[in-house]
Amino acid sequence: MSIFIDRNTKLVVQGITGRDGSFHTKQMVEYGTDVVAGVTPGKGGQAFEAPAAGGAVRRVPIFNTVEQAVRETGASATVIYVPPAFAADAIMEAAASGVQLVVCITEGVPVLDMTRVYPFVKERGVRLLGPNCPGLITAGESKVGIIPGRICAAGNVGVVSRSGTLTYEVVYLLTRAGIGQTTCVGIGGDPINGTNFIDCLAAFEKDPKTKAVALMGEIGGNDEQEAATFVKEHMKTPVVGFIAGQTAPPGRRMGHAGAIISGSAGTAKEKIEAFEAAGIGVAKRPLDFVELVRRALS
Amino acid sequence: MNLHEFQAKDILRRFGVAIPPGEVATTPAQAEAIAKRFGTAVMVKAQVHAGGRGKAGGVKFCRTPAEAKEKATAILGMKIKGLTVDKVLVGPAADIASEAYVGIIVDRASKKPVFMVSPAGGIDIEEVAAKTPDKIRYHPVDVRYGLQTYEAMQLGFFLYSDVKLARASAKVMQQLYAAFVASGCSLAEINPLVVTPSGEVLALDGKMVIDDNELDRRPEIEALRDESSEAPSEVAARHANLTFIKLDGNVGCVVNGAGLAMATMDLVKYYGGSPANFLDIGGSSNPEKVVSALQIITADANVKAILFNIFGGITRTDDVANGIVTATKDNPLKVPIVIRLTGTNEEIAVKILKDSGFAASSDMDEAVQQAVALARTGGTAA
Numbered sequence: 205m206s207i208f209i210d211r212n213t214k215l216v217v218q219g220i221t222g223r224d225g226s227f228h229t230k231q232m233v234e235y236g237t238d239v240v241a242g243v244t245p246g247k248g249g250q251a252f253e254a255p256a257a258g259g260a261v262r263r264v265p266i267f268n269t270v271e272q273a274v275r276e277t278g279a280s281a282t283v284i285y286v287p288p289a290f291a292a293d294a295i296m297e298a299a300a301s302g303v304q305l306v307v308c309i310t311e312g313v314p315v316l317d318m319t320r321v322y323p324f325v326k327e328r329g330v331r332l333l334g335p336n337c338p339g340l341i342t343a344g345e346s347k348v349g350i351i352p353g354r355i356c357a358a359g360n361v362g363v364v365s366r367s368g369t370l371t372y373e374v375v376y377l378l379t380r381a382g383i384g385q386t387t388c389v390g391i392g393g394d395p396i397n398g399t400n401f402i403d404c405l406a407a408f409e410k411d412p413k414t415k416a417v418a419l420m421g422e423i424g425g426n427d428e429q430e431a432a433t434f435v436k437e438h439m440k441t442p443v444v445g446f447i448a449g450q451t452a453p454p455g456r457r458m459g460h461a462g463a464i465i466s467g468s469a470g471t472a473k474e475k476i477e478a479f480e481a482a483g484i485g486v487a488k489r490p491l492d493f494v495e496l497v498r499r500a501l502s
Numbered sequence: 503m504n505l506h507e508f509q510a511k512d513i514l515r516r517f518g519v520a521i522p523p524g525e526v527a528t529t530p531a532q533a534e535a536i537a538k539r540f541g542t543a544v545m546v547k548a549q550v551h552a553g554g555r556g557k558a559g560g561v562k563f564c565r566t567p568a569e570a571k572e573k574a575t576a577i578l579g580m581k582i583k584g585l586t587v588d589k590v591l592v593g594p595a596a597d598i599a600s601e602a603y604v605g606i607i608v609d610r611a612s613k614k615p616v617f618m619v620s621p622a623g624g625i626d627i628e629e630v631a632a633k634t635p636d637k638i639r640y641h642p643v644d645v646r647y648g649l650q651t652y653e654a655m656q657l658g659f660f661l662y663s664d665v666k667l668a669r670a671s672a673k674v675m676q677q678l679y680a681a682f683v684a685s686g687c688s689l690a691e692i693n694p695l696v697v698t699p700s701g702e703v704l705a706l707d708g709k710m711v712i713d714d715n716e717l718d719r720r721p722e723i724e725a726l727r728d729e730s731s732e733a734p735s736e737v738a739a740r741h742a743n744l745t746f747i748k749l750d751g752n753v754g755c756v757v758n759g760a761g762l763a764m765a766t767m768d769l770v771k772y773y774g775g776s777p778a779n780f781l782d783i784g785g786s787s788n789p790e791k792v793v794s795a796l797q798i799i800t801a802d803a804n805v806k807a808i809l810f811n812i813f814g815g816i817t818r819t820d821d822v823a824n825g826i827v828t829a830t831k832d833n834p835l836k837v838p839i840v841i842r843l844t845g846t847n848e849e850i851a852v853k854i855l856k857d858s859g860f861a862a863s864s865d866m867d868e869a870v871q872q873a874v875a876l877a878r879t880g881g882t883a884a
Contacts, residue, residue, distance in 0.1 A: 224816075289719055314715040315608050315688060319645045322613045338815070352815045352845060367761020369813040372845070373866065376813070393760060395610045395688075422761055425610045448764035451771045452780065453749060489769050491867055 206342035206387040207362065207407035207414070208305060208331065209281065213346050214240045216273045216282040216303070218294050220252050220266060224309070225285035228350050230254045232283075233262050235353040237346045241273035242266045243282075270294075270301040281305035283339065283348050291335055292317035299330040306398070307348050308334035318396035325398060332398025338368040338390035351375075351388060359384015361497055362408035362441075364401060365420035366393045366427075370448055373490050374418060381494045383501070386414045393422065401431035409439050416442050416500040418493055419484070421475060423449035428475040432482035442500035445479045446487040447472045503712045504551040508591045509726050510690070510708035517681040519674055519692070521705045524593025533574035536592040537567040546573045547591045551731055552583040553626065560587060563595055588730060596704055598696045602661045603627055604675055605691030606643075606682050608713075614642040615682065617649070617675065619657045623694035649679040662697075670703040671695065685723055686716025735798050742794030744783055751776025752806040752877045754799035754837075756792070758783050758817045766811045766870065773867075775874030778805045783817070792825020800835065807838050807877035811866060814845025823851035827858045838876040842869035 215232070219225035220242025233239050233254040241264060242252050248268035256262040267273035270282060282298040284291060284307065291310040298306040306325070313335040325332045333340060339349010344358040350368075355376045363378075363385055365371040371390050378385065389404050391397055401419060408414045421428035428447065435443050450472040479486050485496040505513075511521050523540075526549065527533040537544045548560030555561050560582050562573040570592060580587050601623035609616040622630045622637045630637055639660045643649050654675045658668035674695060682690040689711040696704050717724045729737050739746030745760065749767075753775050757763035760782050767777040779799065783791050799805055812822050822843060843851055844864040855862050863869045 288715060312715045312718075314686060314719075315713050316615075316645070316683065316686060316716070319608065319614055323644075323646070350816055355845075365761070367759055369757075369759030369815060369817075370761035370765050372813045372815055373762055373765070376844070395608060396613045420761065422764065427610075446765075448761045448768060450764075450768045451749075451777060452764055452767065453747060489772050489867070490765055 205411050205413035206345065207404065207411050208333070208340055208387060208389065209342050209346045209348055211236070211238070211345040213281050213305075213348070214238050214277060214279045215348060216241045216243060216270060216277070216279045217264070217285065218243045218270060218282055218298065219285040220244055220264065221247055222285055226252065228285065228309075229264065231350075231353070232347055233264075235341075235347045237348065239264050240277040240279050243268070243270050243273050245269070248272070270297045274301045274303060279303055281307065281348060284308040284310055286310060288312035288314070292321050295321050295332060295335070296324050299325045299328050299332070304331060306330055306332045307337070307339050308332065308398075309337065309339060309349055310334070311336040313394065315395050318394065322396055322398065331403075333389070334392040334394075334397060336394045337392030337397070338371065340387060340389040342387045343385045349390070351390065355379055356388060357384040359386070360413055360415040360501070361385045362404070362411070362414040362417040363388035364404040364408070364417065365390050366422045367420060367448065370420055370490070374420060374446070374493050377490060377494055378418070378497065381498070383494065383497055386411060395425070401427050402434045405431060405434055405439060405443070409441050414441060416444065416497055418497055419443055419445045421445060421447045423447065423452055423472050423475070424470045426470060429478040432475075432478040432484060435484055436482035442485070444485040444487060444493055444496040444500055446490065446493065447475045447479075503714055503717065503723075503727060505710040505712065505726055506549045506551070506589070506728060506731070507547065507708055508549060510710040511705070513681050513685055513710065514678065514692070514705060514708050517677040517684075519677045519681075519705050520703065521708070522593050522596055524591045527574060527590050527592050528578070528588060530571045530574040530578065533590055533592050534567045534571035537564060537570035540594050542594045544570050544592050545595045546570055546577060548577050548580070548582060548587040549589040549591055549731075550582050550585045550587050552585055555582060558582045585731060596696060596706060597699050598694075599699050600697045601694035602671070602696075603630070603691070603693045604671070604678060604695050605689070605693065606679060606687070607689045609642065612642045615645065615679070617641040617643065617657060619661055619675070621661050623696075627691075627693065643679065645683075648683075649676050651676070666701065667697060667703060674703060674705065681710075685710060686713050686720055687711060688713045735801060738794070738798050739781070742791055742798075744781060744791060744795055744798070746798060747780040748802065749777055749779050750804070751778045752804050753873050754778045754802065754805040754808040755811065756781050756783060756795045756799065756808070757811045758813065762811065762813060766809070766866070769866065769870045770809070770874055773871050773874045775870075775877055778802055783822075789821050789825035789828055792822050793829040796826070796829040800837070805837060806880055807840065807873045808835065809869060809873035810839070810841040810843065811869065812843040812845070814843065814848065817845075818847050819843040819845055819851035820847040820854060823854040826860065827854060830858075840869050840873040840876065842866055
């Protein structure tokens, strides 16, 4: 078991012929992801070739629109690697196409675009992950996005994080210590994103295979505090947490003004205290996850 | 990106907001000439990207052109929160009967632009929120419809009981919202929005922060960037597509990814050291980026040791290694360097570094401890 994706996930790649899209499509196919279609307007009818496991070559058909790709292939998810100026439209196109999951890797999407996109996606009952996120990976089954496959190993720890490379660091430490994962999810660090910590924690709580969760937060906003409340009130699965940015300089004015609304300044100290109050084990540094997660599993 | 007050006011005027005139001076003589032209008492206001200008002595009321010259002499060149003032805005002083605050920010929690308005204007909104939270009203806006008149009127009546003033301020709020959306702001505020003794509603200050992600599609806004008012190291970093924030410590950090960069700074602190900066080389690296990163870091005289922490995913560690070798070939480092890299093309990277006499570690904790120790003792370059 896992959350959001598994070996049955049928994926469309939006921007499959671009520099990042083509590189990561090859990586995903190599990992075993069932990439069923690509989309690049004007290149419909062509095919994208990617080397698959066992020396085979996978021919991925390219379509002009996501709607066409989904209709022809029965895809259940899409991943977006288009430039930031086109990302908002790509997300809406995906959300309107009938897939259940949209993963937007693109970094640099204007936040005002996201204020329009978010309600559009929600009204259609679609799960959006990102933007500006590394995607997700279900160890040994499927990966959608850019998380390096070789740092993961199948096991029973769920991982959720706001950052990319910090996630890799922690997953790598866990794998090296012999602790495998169910699904690792990067929700992205933008102010407005489609999936938050609570969405992931709720899914991990429901997943019978996930026996512990590692959560990596950052300073700013109050998502981590809300996650802590959720853990306290709704979760039996143990959670270990970390907050990056304990030494970061105080945020700019914008951060403070935003904080007036949420009623908090979003400091590391405040978040760590919220974790402790909710019974979340707090890793003081990434390496501490190994011991704390091991203890949570035993 | 922050706009100066005079730039924000120019934009707001185009959207119809009533704002007293003003001109920018870079010398005391210019300030005097502008004051003479207006022929009234003027305000001389420092144009700098920092809050609290008034408290710092950067905003002065002047009765005569001679006084404007004198005050401009004091303000030009002064430092406010570490930034040097090189421009002042000079314009007629307005008579004030009351001051209000009107602002919009993009709120993470509601995922909408949210209006904040308060009849207690003229001071920091943070202060109002802390001391008299009931004097602030919040209102999230559905971007599909914008700020409707009835919504603006609800906010207007929160500020004023007089219908004329409520209506005039509601109009300003709709104009501010239009400017906010059209300019790609993450924050826009008018503080204070004043009522004059004759009942006019005027914006006496304007502040706009532009979402950096909007700048590619808004060249007219990007053109307003004033590099002379930014820290030189941060300007150099932006030109090299790096995210850089200078700090006060002595361990210079080069990391890929913001989360890992912060975690690296935290780990430096954990082992008793102090980070000199936040520096994120971003996702897809190339050797030139690393060269620029090293130039920026070594320009800081406080840096006693350099720490690279690279977890290769999209970032190829061999690119980073090539960057380090290129950057140090002509300009050998004067401080020790500790390199931690793992991930994509790690073996190639280690060989490139070894051939040029650099050691590399694959363990983050080990590397950080080593860098902290070297910064303390000032060891020799590896």
